[in-house]
Amino acid sequence: MPVKLTFHGAAGCVTGFCARLETPQATLLIDCGMFQGSKTLKQLNYGAFPFDPKEIHAVLLTHAHIDHSGLLPKLMKAGFEGPIHATAGTRDLCAIMLADAGDIQESEVAQLNRRNERRGRDPVEPIYTARDAHETMRLFSKVKLYEPVEVAPGVTATYWSAGHILGSASIEIHVETPEGPTSFLFSGDLGPGGRDYIEDPDGPSGVDHLILESTYGDRERLAIDPATRRAMLAEEINAAHEAGGPVLMPAFAVERTQELLADLLQLMDDRQIPEADIFLDSPLAIEATEVFRERGYNRSSGVNPFAGLHAGQRLKFLKEPWESDQLERLSGWHIIMAASGMCDAGRVRKHLKRLLxxxxxxxxxxxxxxxxxxxxxxxxxxxxVRIQGDDVQVRARIRSLDVYSGHADATGLVAWAQARAPAGQVFLAHGEPEGLAALRGRLGAAGVAADRIATPELDESYLITDGASAAAPLGAPRLRPQAVSTPDWHNLRSQLLLELDQRLESAGDDAARERILARARALLEELAPAA
Structure with missing residues (x-):
């Protein structure tokens, strides 16, 4: 039996990473992530797994981010009983992140079911609950970086620092086969290096097959040190202060929030930005901050930059919903940091409705x-934009600061891949089409032959034989490739409704508005299927 590698997530997109590695003696999952993004993509979280969870011997987890770990409780509910191998930092973060994901699902499903009842629709169930998440934690098995561990018969894994978030790792897997040993290296999410709280990404050289993330495969960023990063943040904060209103920072609850908080407090101490109350409005981020305070020691620098992140005169932790609601009364200069980082869930949405x-x-x-x-x-x-069914006009200053990314840029990805010196196939995953295509070209320019670079589609399999790979029949993918990486009909509907409202508002009089509606109705009738 040849080794078989199948990509069940983050294929043509940047969320939901999940790879299934079938060996002669065992079947493993590398990550089991939740899909984020469009409603069509997120719908995959509710369907059945495209494999039998009872047949999975073990899960090897690269890091705690929900797009890599978020479906582990669902996997357990579906019958998986094997170990989940992860570093101590990843385990500690998953303990709070998975429970938080369960809480959010229960809360949002309860709200949705109330709306469904009014609309006469059937109720829905959460993907899993907080209790399911707590139960999943018993399956975790701690591994140490750089120490090989047997994870299944004939399969050994070694975890290497990925430099992405606390506990993150790239995973080297050695598989014994009748034809001889073969090796794989799953990059996980790679950090950019040069940060002051985490080791740079590392890994072995001379692996047979490399599975490489491609998030920023089409982008270059300035190589900056922490002091320059803080100076750029200060420039944005000072400009926001001059604008006369508050700053809302949608931030990923784990790693990004803690890094931003440390820099904001440092800038205030150095009097480079005006003092402000900083409201951390995310129970998950508050719990994660405690993990960073405990485990954020960097062996390279000899310090823990998160040691000072505790509630005090400037920094306010808002754990309860009523505390978050009280921010409605605030005016003037202050800073709010809330999840989610992509503005699609959590408390940040109500702040956007209030401030945009x-x-x-x-x-x-x-x-x-x-x-x-x-x-x-x-x-x-x-x-x-439309937020929770309401139309909101965007007048606020929308700014982006791309110096806090936890991902390596295109140059960093190519350099890391070259240092690994892969002898066989390079599989590009965890990237949108532009990033995948650009990274493929960069690797080609760096000397990797075109026939050694694969860009898997969702649920596509590869047979690994004699150091090479061949694509197996695709079967029935859960989504067509275009639906994985483009705005879906839900996005297009929201955009159309907003445009219709704008046309009606800008029409000269009621008669003109009635003509617009009449033409829209006529088009709908024309498109209606014949009875």
Whole structure:
């Protein structure tokens, strides 16, 4: 039996990474992530897995981000009982992140079911609950970086620092086969290096097959040190202060939030920005901050830059919903940091509804925004958006600061891949089409033969034989490739409704508005299927 590698997520997109590795003696999953982005893509989270969870012997987890770990409780509910191998940092973060994901699902499903009842629709169930998430934690098995561990018969794994977030790792896998040993290296998400709280990404050289993330495969960023990064943040904060309103920072609850908080407090201590109350409005981020305080020691620098992140005179932790609601009364200069980082869930949405229409307010985006997310739409310059069914005019200053990314840029990805000196196939995953195509070209220019670079589609399999690979029949993918990486019909509907409202508002009089509606109705009748 040849080794078989199948990509069940983050194929043609940047979320939901999940790879299935079938060996002669065992079947493993590398990550089991939740899909984020468009509603069509997120719908995959609710369907059945495209494999039998009972047949999975073990999960090897690269890091705790929900797009890599978020479906582990669903996997357990579906019958998986094997170990989940992860570093201590990843385990500690998953303990709070998965429970938070379960809480959010229960809350949002309860709201949705109330709306469905009014509309006469059937109720829905959450993907999993907080209790399911807590139960999943018993399956975690701690591994140490750089120490090989047997994860299944004939399969050994070694975890290497990925430099992405606390506990993140690239995973080297050695598989014994009748034809001889073969090796794989799953990059996970790679950090940019040069940060002051985490080791640079590392890995072995001479692997047979490399699975490489491609998030920023088409982008270059300035190589900056922490001091320069803080100076750029200060420039944005000072400009927001001059605008006269508050700053809202949608931020990923784990790693991005803690890094921003440390820099903001440092800038205030150095009097480079005006003092302000900083409201951390995310229970998950508050819990994650405690993990960073405990485990954020960097062996390279000998310090923990997160040691000072505790509630105090400047920094306010808002754990309860009523505390978050009280921010409605605030005016003047202050900073709010809330999840989610792509503006698609959590408490940040109510703050956007409250602040987007105010010219004095600033929304500062500091992370990657996937296709179809509200954050990506705001970055694209939309002047009106829909949030929780309401139309909101965008008058606030929308700013982006791309120096806090936890991902390596295109040059960093190529350099890391070259240092690994892969002898066989390079599989490009975790990237949107532009990033995948650009990274493929860069690797080609760096000397990797075109026939050694594969860009898997969702649910596509590869047979690994004699150091090479061949694509197996695709079967029935859960989504067509275009639906994975482009705005879906939900996005297009929202855009159309907003445009219709704008046309009606700008029409000269009621008669003109009635003509617009009459033409729209006629078109709908023309498109209606014959009875």
């Amino acid at each position: 229409w105010r010219r004095q307010a600033t929304v500062l985006i500091t992370g990657y925004q996937a296709v179809g997310t509200l954050g990506r739409i705001l970055q694209g310059g939309a002047r009106r």
